[in-house]
Amino acid sequence: MNTRTPEASAFAGRLLLIAMMALAGFAPSLAAAERPGFVLAESDIRNDDSGVYLSARFQVRLSDEAEVALESGVPLGLDLQVRVIRPRWWWWDAELADLRMQRELRFHALSRRYVVLNNDTGERRTFFRRDAAIDAWASTVGERVIGGGQLESGEQYELELRARLNPDVLPHPLRTVALVSPEWRLASEWYTWPLDG
Amino acid sequence: MRHPRAGSVFRVVLCLLLLASLYLLSMATQHSDLFGRLHPWLLMVNSAALVALVVLIAYNLWRLIAQRRRGQAGSRLTVRLVTMFVVLAVVPVTVVYYFSVQFLDRGIDSWFDERTEQQAVEEALRLSQASFDMRKRELLDRTQRSALDLADVPDGLLPLTLERLRNQDGAAEITAMRSSGRIIATSARAPDAVILPHRPEDDVLLQVRMGRPYVGLDPIDDEGLHIRVLVPAPGALGTPDQRILQVLYPVSPRVNDLAERVQAAYARYQEVGYLSRPLKNTFTITLSLVLLLSLLFAVWSAFYAARRLVEPVRSLAEGTAAVAAGDYGRQLPPAGNDELGFLVRSFNDMSRRVAQARDEATRSQAQVEDQRAYLETVLARLSSGVLALDRAGNIRTCNRAADQILGMNLGSHDGKPLVMVVKRNPHLEPFAALVARRMHGQEAEWREQISLFGPQGRQMLTCSGATLPAAHGGGGHVIVFDDVTTLIQAQRDAAWGEVARRLAHEIKNPLTPIQLAAERLRRKLEPDLQGRDAEVLERSTQTIIQQVDAMKAMVNAFNEYARPPRLDLAMGDINGIVQQVADLYRGGDDGPRIELDLDGALPGILVDAGRIRQLLHNLIKNALEATSAGERCRLRLSTVHRQDERFNGIEIQVRDRGPGFSDDVAEHLFEPYVTTKVKGTGLGMPIVKKIVEEHNGSITAENLADGACVTVRLPMPELVAVERSAEGGQ
Numbered sequence: 001m002n003t004r005t006p007e008a009s010a011f012a013g014r015l016l017l018i019a020m021m022a023l024a025g026f027a028p029s030l031a032a033a034e035r036p037g038f039v040l041a042e043s044d045i046r047n048d049d050s051g052v053y054l055s056a057r058f059q060v061r062l063s064d065e066a067e068v069a070l071e072s073g074v075p076l077g078l079d080l081q082v083r084v085i086r087p088r089w090w091w092w093d094a095e096l097a098d099l100r101m102q103r104e105l106r107f108h109a110l111s112r113r114y115v116v117l118n119n120d121t122g123e124r125r126t127f128f129r130r131d132a133a134i135d136a137w138a139s140t141v142g143e144r145v146i147g148g149g150q151l152e153s154g155e156q157y158e159l160e161l162r163a164r165l166n167p168d169v170l171p172h173p174l175r176t177v178a179l180v181s182p183e184w185r186l187a188s189e190w191y192t193w194p195l196d197g
Numbered sequence: 198m199r200h201p202r203a204g205s206v207f208r209v210v211l212c213l214l215l216l217a218s219l220y221l222l223s224m225a226t227q228h229s230d231l232f233g234r235l236h237p238w239l240l241m242v243n244s245a246a247l248v249a250l251v252v253l254i255a256y257n258l259w260r261l262i263a264q265r266r267r268g269q270a271g272s273r274l275t276v277r278l279v280t281m282f283v284v285l286a287v288v289p290v291t292v293v294y295y296f297s298v299q300f301l302d303r304g305i306d307s308w309f310d311e312r313t314e315q316q317a318v319e320e321a322l323r324l325s326q327a328s329f330d331m332r333k334r335e336l337l338d339r340t341q342r343s344a345l346d347l348a349d350v351p352d353g354l355l356p357l358t359l360e361r362l363r364n365q366d367g368a369a370e371i372t373a374m375r376s377s378g379r380i381i382a383t384s385a386r387a388p389d390a391v392i393l394p395h396r397p398e399d400d401v402l403l404q405v406r407m408g409r410p411y412v413g414l415d416p417i418d419d420e421g422l423h424i425r426v427l428v429p430a431p432g433a434l435g436t437p438d439q440r441i442l443q444v445l446y447p448v449s450p451r452v453n454d455l456a457e458r459v460q461a462a463y464a465r466y467q468e469v470g471y472l473s474r475p476l477k478n479t480f481t482i483t484l485s486l487v488l489l490l491s492l493l494f495a496v497w498s499a500f501y502a503a504r505r506l507v508e509p510v511r512s513l514a515e516g517t518a519a520v521a522a523g524d525y526g527r528q529l530p531p532a533g534n535d536e537l538g539f540l541v542r543s544f545n546d547m548s549r550r551v552a553q554a555r556d557e558a559t560r561s562q563a564q565v566e567d568q569r570a571y572l573e574t575v576l577a578r579l580s581s582g583v584l585a586l587d588r589a590g591n592i593r594t595c596n597r598a599a600d601q602i603l604g605m606n607l608g609s610h611d612g613k614p615l616v617m618v619v620k621r622n623p624h625l626e627p628f629a630a631l632v633a634r635r636m637h638g639q640e641a642e643w644r645e646q647i648s649l650f651g652p653q654g655r656q657m658l659t660c661s662g663a664t665l666p667a668a669h670g671g672g673g674h675v676i677v678f679d680d681v682t683t684l685i686q687a688q689r690d691a692a693w694g695e696v697a698r699r700l701a702h703e704i705k706n707p708l709t710p711i712q713l714a715a716e717r718l719r720r721k722l723e724p725d726l727q728g729r730d731a732e733v734l735e736r737s738t739q740t741i742i743q744q745v746d747a748m749k750a751m752v753n754a755f756n757e758y759a760r761p762p763r764l765d766l767a768m769g770d771i772n773g774i775v776q777q778v779a780d781l782y783r784g785g786d787d788g789p790r791i792e793l794d795l796d797g798a799l800p801g802i803l804v805d806a807g808r809i810r811q812l813l814h815n816l817i818k819n820a821l822e823a824t825s826a827g828e829r830c831r832l833r834l835s836t837v838h839r840q841d842e843r844f845n846g847i848e849i850q851v852r853d854r855g856p857g858f859s860d861d862v863a864e865h866l867f868e869p870y871v872t873t874k875v876k877g878t879g880l881g882m883p884i885v886k887k888i889v890e891e892h893n894g895s896i897t898a899e900n901l902a903d904g905a906c907v908t909v910r911l912p913m914p915e916l917v918a919v920e921r922s923a924e925g926g927q
Contacts, residue, residue, distance in 0.1 A: 072471030073464040109467065110325055110460040111414035111422070124418045129400050171468065172236060173476040179237045 036063035038138060038163040038188035045159060045193055051148045052195065054082060057139035058163045058188060065183035066165070069174070075106035077119075077169030078137055083160040084146045084195065096157065097146040104169065105137040138163055155197035163188045208501065215494060218243055219487050236479075243486050250493040257500040270518065271511025275503045282499030286492060294488045301480050309473040315466065322463045325456050329448075333412040333424055336446050339366055340426040341410065344442045347373065348431040355382035363444075369423060370394060370445040373430065376406045381440065387420070397427055397443055405429055405441050417445070421453040509537040516544055526552030580679070585665065587673040590614050590636065602658065602680045603628070604651060624651035628658065628678075635662050636674050646681070657682045686867075693869045693883070697755035705752040708745050715741035758869065758880045764805040764891055771847050771911075772799050774806055775834050778813040782821075787829065789821055794835035802847055802911060804892060812888045813851075815881045816907055820853040823905070830855075839910070846894070846912040857900035866898050885909075 041059040045052060062070065070076055084097040102119035113126040114133030127133035151157060164187035167178035178184035222239045261279065264272040343362045350358045355373050363371040363384045370385040372394045383394040401411045410428040417423045423445045430442040448456065509532035519527045527548050532541040573596075576583050582599030584607065586592060591614050595607040603625055610618040615632060619625040627647055635643050644661040660678040665671055719738035726734055772795045779791045817832060824830040833852040839845070858866060867886040869879055882898075885907075889896040894911040 069471060073467040074471060106464075108416055108460065109322060109463050110329075110456055111416055112326075113413070113415065115416060122418075124416070125398075126415050126417075127398055127400075128413065129398075132398060132400060171472055173472045173479045175237055176240060176479045176482060177475040179240065 034061065036061050036066070036183070037186050040161070040163075040188065040191050043161070043191070043193075045195075046142070047195065049148045050144075052084070052145045052151070052159065053142045054145050054159070054161065055139075055141045055143070056080070056161060057135065060134045060138045060163075062134070063183040063186060065181065066186065070105065070107055073107055073109060074171060074174065075104050075169060076137075077166035078103040078105070079164045079166045080138075080140055081160075081162050081164065082143070082145050084151075085158050085160065086155060087158060093158075096150055099143070099145060101140055101143060102166065102169075103137050105133060151195065151197040153197045157195035157197060159193045159195050160190050161193075162190045204501065208498065212494065215246060215490060218246065219490065222483055222486065240482070240486065243490060247486065247490055247493065250490065250497055253497050254493060254500070257497065261500070269511070270514035271507040274510055275507045278503035278506060279499050282503060283496050286495035286499065290488055290492050290495075294484070297484055297488075298481055301484065302477060305473050305477050305480070309470055315470070318459075318463050318466045321459045325459045329414050329424070329456070332448075333414070333426075336424050336426050336444070337410060337412045337428070340412075340428050340442065340444045343371075343444070344428045344430040347440060347442060352381050356384060359384040366444065367446070368444045369420070369447040370443075372443045374441050374443065376402070376429075376439050376441055378402045378441075394443075395425075395445060397425065401425075401427055402441065406439075415445070420447070421450070422448040422456055424448065506537075508532065509541050513540060513544055516548065520548055520551065525555050582678045582680075583675065584615075584632075584678070585673060585675045586615060586632070586636070587671075588667075590616060590633065592618065593673060599678070602656075602678060622651075624649050628660075631660060632662070632674070632676055639664070655682065656680060657685050689868060690883070690887070694759040697759035697869070697880075701752045701756040701759065704748060705756075708749055708752070712742055712745040715745070754880050758884055758887065764808065766803045766805055768801045769804045769806045769809070770799070770801060771804070771809070771836055771849065772796070774804075774809050775813060775836060775849070778810055778817065779834060782817060789817070789824075789830035789832050791817075792831075792833045794833065796835075796837045799836055799838050799847060800913070802913065804911065808888045808891065812885050812909065813849075815885045816851045816909075819881050819885075819907075820851060820855060820905075823853065823855040825856070844910060844912070846910055849909040849911070850906060851909075852901065852904055852906045854904040857905040858898060863898065863900070867896070 038058040038060055040056060042055075042057040044055040046055075047053075062076075066076060080099075080101040080103070082097070082099040082101070083095060085093040085095050087093050104117040104119060106115050106117075107113075108115050108126065111126070113128055114130055116125045116127065116133050116136045117123070118125075125136055127136065145159065165184065167175055167184060170178055170184075174184070218239060221235065222243060261272065261275060265276060343366055346362060347355070347358060359371045359373060359382055362368070363386070369387070370383065372383040373381045375381060378396070378399070380394060380396075385394065395415075395417055397405075397411070401413075404411050405427045406429075408429055410426070412424065412426045415423050415425040425443065425445050427441055427443045430440040432440050447453075509529070512529040512532070516527050516529050525548060528545050529541050532538045576594070576596035577598075579596055579598055582602040583594070583596045584592065584599050585594040591612050592607060592610055593612075600607050603622070605618075605622050605625070607618065616629050619629040627649055631645060631647055635645070640662075642661070642663045644659070646657060646659050649656040649658065657680070658678045659681050660676055662674055662676040665673045665675055715738045719734055722734055723731060775793065775795065779793060782789050782791060813834075820832055821830050831854045833850075835850045835852075837848050837850075839848050867882050869883045886896050889909055889911070892911050894909060896907065896909050898905065898907045900906075
């Protein structure tokens with residue numbers, strides 16, 4: 001996770017502070033992690049000339065329904081949605097980037113292992129323990145959110161992130177249920193960080 | 198109002214859309230890929246339709262309740278029809294729904310409860326796992342032996358050793374690492390893996406660090422199943438750090454393939470087993486939605502159908518109420534070609550005819566009214582009195598002349614029996630008795646003259662009657678009568694005038710020669726006769742002369758009576774005239790004692806003062822002559838200005854304390870030669886009457902308790918003025 005390049009350390013130092021402040025702000029949310037859903041556990045934003053890189057890990061508490069489904073071989077999809085926006089008081093915010101990182105978690109019965117599939121890269125990792133698998137499922141490391149040239153210097157931007165259980169990858173019968181059941185409507189709130197151009 | 202056909206088309210289109218949506222929903226429920234993605238959206242669309250239908254039904258229901266509360270025509274029938282339709286729709290749909298859900302529930306449950314199949318899949322998995330477990334143990338042993346080969350091998354030589362071991366053990370990848378997980382060296386069959394070996398997870402490393410080897414099946418990316426073995430390996434001499442050896446053994450392609458199939462089958466079975474509940478829920482939701490939509494659509498359509506059915510009935514009810522309230526001619530909108538439409542057409546026809554009949558009746562009534570007004574006008578202008586009675590003798594119609602002649606307002610007694618009406622006017626009883634008698638006699642036509650004695654004196658009526666046609670509940674009697682009193686009187690007066698004129702003419706001429714002859718006889722013979730003869734002559738001629746004088750006076754009186762009216766009208770003061778005449782008689786102790794009661798506010802009136810004086814003289818003389826010898830005559834002269842709806846003029850009354858008029862005299866008082874007196878010509882009262890009539894007045898004579906009273910009424914100048922102008926015109 002902490003794969004900082006030396007040249008970005010100045011930025012990173014400042015941003016780490018912001019991230020810590022943000023985490024301090026999330027403390028009540030962590031306390032509320034007992035409820036099924038996603039709560040940001042760690043995050044790191046690196047802003048250098050090449051672009052903005054995001055590392056984040058969500059603490060996940062699956063609902064009973066989702067747990068049973070996972071154990072029954074139903075793959076669970078996770079969407080990590082990242083947006084970079086430029087707030088405008090006179091109009092809707094301008095959206096500079098909108099990323100969707102898709103992960104899939106499923107149980108491999110024969111090997112008794114959990115498989116985490118990164119749909120974007122095709123990378124597949126297997127885990128003996130479920131919590132480790134879920135950690136890998138609900139985290140991203142050094143993901144490039146936006147290119148360096150896209151942010152104008154002197155402008156103020158915001159980076160937003162949220163994790164959400166993707167009902168679209170659920171089997172058809174579950175999708176209908178997922179629409180109406182809160183057990184399946186698992187999503188974190190939007191986490192926001194200020195970004196300097 | 199929306200066109201009913203447009204409404205029907207709208208409903209049909211809506212129904213088709215709904216059916217299409219439900220069909221897609223059904224397709225989506227059956228795992229079709231395309232529709233499967235649409236399923237949630239279809240559910241949402243249909244749910245929205247459901248809500249819309251609920252809103253529509255609620256609106257319709259609210260409208261119906263409002264109509265029912267207002268008591269609008271047809272609302273009760275609409276409620277009944279809607280209830281019936283709804284019950285007809287709900288009951289079968291509920292039954293089907295109940296059994297469908299039951300069937301679905303049990304069907305899916307029984308499908309997934311196939312124990313044999315489930316067990317087979319599970320056993321296959323267990324078998325595979327057991328088979329792999331054996332293989333894993335073997336490979337663990339092999340790896341542990343290989344690990345021993347690493348003893349005393351420095352890190353630099355490790356790649357060669359690992360390469361050898363890999364080839365020896367038939368491994369896909371072999372890696373030596375520090376206990377921290379740092380890779381020392383690796384050897385792999387695939388060139389990529391040399392650069393980036395498949396690292397074990399931290400938990401496994403921890404386990405191995407604690408001295409416990411790890412062996413596990415690992416599905417590695419696209420390379421299929423591998424058996425991953427991690428064992429502690431001895432380090433190089435002098436290095437405190439222990440090594441870990443990780444070996445990835447490939448599974449033979451056939452076994453891999455079989456294992457993957459077993460895994461896939463198991464996973465699929467597990468998934469489907471787990472999904473049975475949501476599947477059931479989905480099916481149930483879909484089924485419920487389909488049924489609810491159909492049901493609500495049916496209910497909504499029930500409102501529409503009920504309204505369509507009831508509309509003509511409602512129109513009919515309103516139309517009937519309108520006709521009952523008198524709004525004839527109300528036309529209802531057409532209502533198709535069925536029996537209700539026929540009913541509506543019939544109603545329109547009936548209403549139109551009723552309106553025509555009403556218009557006809559109104560026209561007839563107007564005609565009758567016109568006729569009646571015409572008749573009334575004609576009757577009112579008739580100088581003859583007309584009185585129509587129904588068969589029971591009740592007054593139906595009368596004209597103004599009838600009122601005037603009979604001296605009472607018959608019109609105000611419309612519908613009352615004539616016999617009862619005349620009870621207030623006893624002098625009319627002979628008239629009522631005559632009518633009753635004639636009506637009783639059932640004569641078609643009759644004519645009779647009767648005389649009545651009323652406050653105006655004797656009144657002669659010529660009555661003629663006829664029975665009215667009895668068609669249409671009519672019948673009764675009509676009596677036409679004329680007051681011929683004046684006419685008869687005029688005829689008598691004319692006859693008397695003629696007699697008087699002839700008398701004057703025939704008698705007066707020989708009287709003067711007789712008188713002259715008697716005087717000459719006396720003058721011639723008087724010197725020749727002496728004694729008794731002379732006395733006889735004197736007495737005889739004197740008698741002849743006196744009688745001739747008397748006859749002359751009588752002839753003059755006749756002449757006076759027969760004289761044609763020649764009035765010298767001037768505005769006169771009646772009080773003054775009365776005063777002057779009264780003064781003439783006041784003188785001496787044996788003269789009449791005259792009291793005057795004069796109205797100070799008497800207006801001036803156009804009269805011939807000389808004639809009025811003569812009138813008063815005659816009346817006073819008449820009273821004096823009626824007074825018994827030796828009694829002093831007491832007279833009371835009064836004047837008053839009367840002004841009411843029947844008379845406007847001056848009334849002069851002369852009252853005496855004499856014996857009054859005897860009954861036989863009273864009847865012909867104003868005719869010549871009617872007198873009770875020894876003296877007089879019998880022309881005093883007729884002349885009085887003549888003067889009164891010349892002034893268009895009236896005179897009545899009546900007996901009072903202490904004498905007689907003669908009342909003279911002179912109308913006010915307007916009438917006289919008219920009379921004068923008429924006279925002047927002639």
